[in-house]
Structure formats: structure tokens, C-alpha cells
Amino acid sequence: MKRTMTLLAAAVLAAHAAHAQYVTYNHDSPKQNQITVMETGAGSLSPDLYYLLLHNKYKKTAAAKNKLSFRTLAGVNLYNQTDEAEAIDSALVKRAGIEALNIADRQVDLAWLAEGDKVDGQMERFRRNIDRILPCGGTPDERERWEEYYQVYQCGINATKDAYMPNAQRKKEYLRISEDVARQNETLVLYLARKQNATVTETLLSAQEVQPIDKGSILRNAVERWNESRYAVRGSQTDGDSGEGDGEETVERN
Secondary structure, three states, rough: OOHHHHHHHHHHHHHHHHHHHHOOOOHHHHHHHHHHHHHHOEEEEEEEOHHHHOOHHHEEEEEEHHHHHHHHHHHHHHOOOOOHHHHHHHHHHHEEEHHHHHHHHHOHHHHHHHHHHHHHHHHHHHHHHOOOOOOOOOOOHHHHHHHHHHHHHHHHHHHHHHOOOOHHHHHHHHHHHHHHHHHHHHHHHHHHHHHHHHHHHHHHHHOOOOOOHHHHHHHHHHHHHHHHHHHHHHHHHHHOOOOOOOOOOOOOOO
């Protein structure tokens, strides 16, 4: 008896659960017609009087503006863009390869490896000549002026090293800086030579003693030389005289 009651209770619960999960489907024809017209353009809008009075403009264009036509047109346009997309992809791949080479060329400073010794040599000679300004008689202001030139070129070298440019352009910049430093170095050498010569000349002039002019001594020396010349002339005339004459010396004047 108990077993029979349990089975009946289970059957009732199962029937109730089955009834609770059941969903009633109510077909709405006007909504279906509207969705069909919107999606595919087929069918007609209903009720006709409702759309005629309230949505007459939409009713006239709804079938022509269906989503299916737009989907088809979009698919055709996408298909036509396949060749163009492939061409763009190929161009981008080639451009990416070129840019990869450009990045590698700009990141490794090969130009400095080739021209760095030349630039450093010019800068070192320029530095040595700047250090000679004060020993050659230059002023601190003049040395500071040339030191500023040196710092300008050093800044240019550092900026070229850090710049994002190809090695060909970087090499041109290094060579241009080297040539400019060489020209300035030649100007500095001429300046040092002029200062050195001026210093040496001034030293020689200051080292010489100024001798006073003794006019009396000059006159006595001149008189002595004149007397010696006169005695020599008189002796030659006496030896060559034949006894005629009074012994007075004569001097022929041309």
C-alpha cells in the first residue's frame, strides 16, 4: 500500500514538473510579415490600413531597403576588394622589410667606426693647440673663446652619434665636422705663430742694452782715419818727387 502511494506521488510530481516547463507558442503574423519584409524584402506589411495611415512612407520603401540587399552588396564589394587588399598587404610587407633594414642601419653607428679616428685626431690636435694659447702669450679670454669652439664641435659629434639617421648621412656629418675643425685649427696655428713671434721679438728687444751715442768718440775716430789717409798720401808723393818743388804736398781733386 505504501509502495503504491509513493508511486502515485512521484507520478503527480512528474506531471506537474512537465506542465511547468511547457511554453505556449502564440503566432503573431503581422510581426512575422514585418520581419520578413525587413530581412528579405518578401511579403507584405499588415495590417495594410495601419501602415497606410501611420507609416505610409515606410511602407513604400521597406521592401527595397531590406537587409538582404545590403548584405549582398557588401559581400560583392568585399570580394572586389580582395585584389586591392592583397596588393596593399604585399606593399606593406615590402615596406616592413625596408624599414627593418633602415632601423638596423640607424641603430649601428658604422660611420664612426670608419671615420672616428680621423675626427678624434683633429679634435686632439685642436685641444693641444688650445692648451698652447696661454704659454704663447694669449689671454684667458682668448683661450675661453677657442674652448667654446671646441665644445661646439664636441656637441655636434655627440648629436650625430645619437641622431636617428642612416650611416651614409652620418658619415657626411662626421667628415663635415672634421673639415671644419681642421680649418679652425689652421686659423689657431696662425694665431699662435703670430703671438709666439711677437713674444720672442719683445723679449729680444727688452734684452738688448741701449748704447748711448758718443759723438765725440765718433769725431775723434773720423779724424784719426783722415790723418792716416793724409799721411799715406803724403808719403807716396814724397817718394815719387824728383827734387823739384818746395816740398808742399798737393792733392789732386777730381
